[in-house]
Amino acid sequence: MLRTVSFALVAGLGLATSAMAQDTIKIPNIIELSGAGATVGTNWKNGSSMAVDEINAAGGILGKKIEMVFIDSASDPGKARVGIQRALDDTPIAIFGPIYSGSVSATLKLTEEAQVPQIIGGEAANLTAQGSKYIFRTSFGQNVSMPKIANYLRDGVKAKTVAVVYVNNDFGKGGRNAIIKELEARQIKVVADVSTEAGQADFAADVVKVKGANADAVFVYTNEEESARFLIEARKQGIDKPLIGETTLLGQKVIDLAKDAANGAKGHVGLTVDAAIPAVQEFGRKFQAKYNYKSDHNGMKGYIAPYMIKAAAEKAGKLDAKAIADALRGLTITPDKTPGILIEATWDETGEIDRISFLAEIKDGKQIITETLPKLKK
Amino acid sequence: MADFLQLLVAGLATGAIYALAAIGFTLLWQTSQTINFAQGEFVMLPAFLALIAMNLGAPFPLAALIAILGAMVILGLTFKLAIVDPLIKSGPLPLVISTIGVGLLLKDGVKEFYSAEAQPFPKVFPETPFSLGGANFTYAQIAVLGVALAVIMALNWFLAGTRTGRQMQASAQNPTVARILGINVNRMIFYTFLINAILAAVASLLIAPSQFAKFSQGEQLGLAAFVAAIVGGFNQVRGAIVGGLVVGVADNFAPTLLSAAGLSSAYRQALPLFLLVLIILFRPQGLVGRKEERAI
Numbered sequence: 001m002l003r004t005v006s007f008a009l010v011a012g013l014g015l016a017t018s019a020m021a022q023d024t025i026k027i028p029n030i031i032e033l034s035g036a037g038a039t040v041g042t043n044w045k046n047g048s049s050m051a052v053d054e055i056n057a058a059g060g061i062l063g064k065k066i067e068m069v070f071i072d073s074a075s076d077p078g079k080a081r082v083g084i085q086r087a088l089d090d091t092p093i094a095i096f097g098p099i100y101s102g103s104v105s106a107t108l109k110l111t112e113e114a115q116v117p118q119i120i121g122g123e124a125a126n127l128t129a130q131g132s133k134y135i136f137r138t139s140f141g142q143n144v145s146m147p148k149i150a151n152y153l154r155d156g157v158k159a160k161t162v163a164v165v166y167v168n169n170d171f172g173k174g175g176r177n178a179i180i181k182e183l184e185a186r187q188i189k190v191v192a193d194v195s196t197e198a199g200q201a202d203f204a205a206d207v208v209k210v211k212g213a214n215a216d217a218v219f220v221y222t223n224e225e226e227s228a229r230f231l232i233e234a235r236k237q238g239i240d241k242p243l244i245g246e247t248t249l250l251g252q253k254v255i256d257l258a259k260d261a262a263n264g265a266k267g268h269v270g271l272t273v274d275a276a277i278p279a280v281q282e283f284g285r286k287f288q289a290k291y292n293y294k295s296d297h298n299g300m301k302g303y304i305a306p307y308m309i310k311a312a313a314e315k316a317g318k319l320d321a322k323a324i325a326d327a328l329r330g331l332t333i334t335p336d337k338t339p340g341i342l343i344e345a346t347w348d349e350t351g352e353i354d355r356i357s358f359l360a361e362i363k364d365g366k367q368i369i370t371e372t373l374p375k376l377k378k
Numbered sequence: 379m380a381d382f383l384q385l386l387v388a389g390l391a392t393g394a395i396y397a398l399a400a401i402g403f404t405l406l407w408q409t410s411q412t413i414n415f416a417q418g419e420f421v422m423l424p425a426f427l428a429l430i431a432m433n434l435g436a437p438f439p440l441a442a443l444i445a446i447l448g449a450m451v452i453l454g455l456t457f458k459l460a461i462v463d464p465l466i467k468s469g470p471l472p473l474v475i476s477t478i479g480v481g482l483l484l485k486d487g488v489k490e491f492y493s494a495e496a497q498p499f500p501k502v503f504p505e506t507p508f509s510l511g512g513a514n515f516t517y518a519q520i521a522v523l524g525v526a527l528a529v530i531m532a533l534n535w536f537l538a539g540t541r542t543g544r545q546m547q548a549s550a551q552n553p554t555v556a557r558i559l560g561i562n563v564n565r566m567i568f569y570t571f572l573i574n575a576i577l578a579a580v581a582s583l584l585i586a587p588s589q590f591a592k593f594s595q596g597e598q599l600g601l602a603a604f605v606a607a608i609v610g611g612f613n614q615v616r617g618a619i620v621g622g623l624v625v626g627v628a629d630n631f632a633p634t635l636l637s638a639a640g641l642s643s644a645y646r647q648a649l650p651l652f653l654l655v656l657i658i659l660f661r662p663q664g665l666v667g668r669k670e671e672r673a674i
Contacts, residue, residue: 039493168644202629203599204388204389225592228496236385238509253495253496257496257498267605
């Protein structure tokens with residue numbers, strides 16, 4: 001009798017679990033939750049979790065609830081590759097991450113072979129040039145952002161000479177190559193080309209080198225912590241030339257770490273919660289209320305990722321990885337139909353994103369938007 | 379000349395912090411043949427103890443004191459009683475391996491229970507800038523160098539100028555004779571663990587304002603301190619001091635030297651390791667160490 005009851009219970013539980021599993025879609029996030037990229041990964045995780053909570057509360061995607069799975073790549077391309085390989089075994093409808101370009105580069109062939117859309121945070125220019133039809137950016141590639149920065153250096157800063165400081169990883173080297181190409185095209189001379197290391201603690205020697213070059217402006221392209229350390233050292237050594245960056249330099253984590261030293265930094269930002277757009281500011285308030293700190297651009301990238309999948313799946317009419325990827329190519333998602341996308345965005349055939357962006361400056365520990373730049377293609 | 383001065387002072391300030399951590403390597407080696415590969419994490423942890431205290435409402439001076447006392451209890455007393463004492467009987471290798479485990483435990487513990495992200499740390503000294511000889515410094519930079527050197531001088535005075543310090547030296551040089559002379563060798567060894575914890579805590583509080591507090595900070599610090607101890611001389615406290623300063627200064631001059639040699643500054647991280655290889659090949663006892671001698 002006892003055995004029969006036990007069997008019935010186990011069978012019942014099994015059926016219930018199976019039914020629950022069918023109502024839930026798992027989306028693996030292979031992101032940088034520790035190591036040098038911990039800040040970017042944590043922001044992404046919080047942003048994407050918040051979006052999924054909202055989507056699930058509103059009924060999910062095509063009637064299915066989403067369950068996020070977070071796998072720590074430890075900011076290591078090898079671990080990211082293993083994480084994605086394992087995640088693909090479960091035939092997910094999409095993969096989120098990685099955010100570091102080196103990790104994206106090491107994994108994009110896997111999602112291409114599996115025909116699963118990979119929503120990435122990486123910004124290196126070469127990611128979308130490698131032929132995969134299955135990667136989709138959440139932020140500008142350097143091929144889009146660097147021309148905007150170069151224009152700003154020429155027209156806004158009026159720089160004739162620039163010192164370039166970059167981090168010696170895929171993200172930094174990609175940005176360095178892209179900006180130098182754009183500067184040369186505008187007859188702006190690069191008078192110092194300074195390589196720094198991820199996780200570098202002491203920037204005294206690099207700042208001495210930059211100072212010695214006496215450039216009209218300094219372009220800083222490093223990750224969050226290193227950007228903060230560089231700014232502190234630059235202020236310490238009395239660099240009074242404009243310090244210009246692309247998104248990261250003006251990020252909230254850099255402001256939190258560098259404090260007063262961040263004041264005066266200027267540049268281009270692809271995404272910011274300080275943009276004067278009601279949906280973006282509402283996102284900023286919700287994020288602040290939920291996590292008790294201000295989201296940076298990676299929080300926003302993580303937030304829009306589930307909404308990209310939602311809009312594409314609804315367009316495709318089915319929860320199928322290949323159909324979602326096909327729907328995303330050439331898709332324009334607008335906030336009036338999908339409020340979670342925050343700002344109207346279009347993806348081209350290579351997965352490159354186009355949307356408005358901003359010029360900004362740090363004043364009194366806050367990011368101030370000084371100008372809004374239009375989409376490249378109307 | 380201004381650039382030289384700028385790099386020299388920056389290198390000495392960083393090097394003095396490396397020296398504090400490197401002294402810990404030599405102290406533990408001399409008294410208990412322990413190579414502590416968790417030394418970097420020992421420097422990482424006290425900053426987080428201070429942050430926890432501040433989160434609970436303690437003002438910074440009290441939080442700093444709590445960090446130092448916490449370090450003495452966790453990294454001095456507990457480390458000695460729970461790890462070193464049971465394992466030392468089995469020889470140096472199990473102990474060395476266990477210190478690697480302790481390092482991982484501390485690192486992942488902070489990551490799991492505090493944060494994986496870099497944390498801003500209060501400025502201990504004013505960041506007011508001033509110029510000297512064409513170079514720009516801040517009072518904080520000079521104060522960090524000053525405090526680190528003062529702590530090192532106080533340690534030297536303690537070891538050479540006090541009865542306890544001389545007993546510790548005797549225990550390190552010849553434990554058997556020290557015991558015959560009535561010195562409580564075990565207590566002297568325990569003191570070195572406490573001193574190591576204090577040095578690590580001071581290094582932590584000095585380095586965190588400029589380099590932030592992060593769970594993984596110990597990897598780079600531990601390696602720099604280990605290299606410093608070998609370059610200077612593993613069997614001498616003065617070796618660790620010289621080694622720390624040499625590594626700090628070499629690291630800061632590396633980009634200039636590499637650029638003069640026509641090499642990319644991307645090789646900067648390799649320079650201290652290159653220095654290490656040279657020392658091991660041509661002067662294995664270190665710059666100021668002596669062969670077959672043990673003294674603290």
